[in-house]
Amino acid sequence: MAKAKARSQDSVYRITELVGTSPNSWEEAASNAVRTAASTLRDIRIAEVGKLDVVIEDGKVTAYRARVSLSFKYEK
Numbered sequence: 001m002a003k004a005k006a007r008s009q010d011s012v013y014r015i016t017e018l019v020g021t022s023p024n025s026w027e028e029a030a031s032n033a034v035r036t037a038a039s040t041l042r043d044i045r046i047a048e049v050g051k052l053d054v055v056i057e058d059g060k061v062t063a064y065r066a067r068v069s070l071s072f073k074y075e076k
Contacts, residue, residue, distance in 0.1 A: 013071050019033065019065055026052045034070065037070050043072050045073060046070070046071040
C-alpha cells in the first residue's frame with residue numbers, strides 16, 4: 001500500500017503564464033485565460049492570478065487584464 005501511495009505523489013507539473021483580457025472585469029479576464037488554455041491543455045490543476053492591470057484610453061478604462069499562472073500535470 002505504501003508503494004502505491006508513493007507512486008501517486010510522484011508527479012511533474014509545468015507552470016505557464018498567460019494574460020487574459022476582458023472589457024468587463026478582472027474576473028472575466030482571468031476566466032478567459034483559463035478557458036482558452038483549457039481548450040489545448042489537459043489536466044490544469046491550479047490557476048493563480050499574479051497581477052491585475054487595466055488599459056486606459058482617453059482617460060477611460062477600456063480593458064481589464066489578469067496575468068494568470070497555470071499549473072498542469074505532465075503525463076507519463
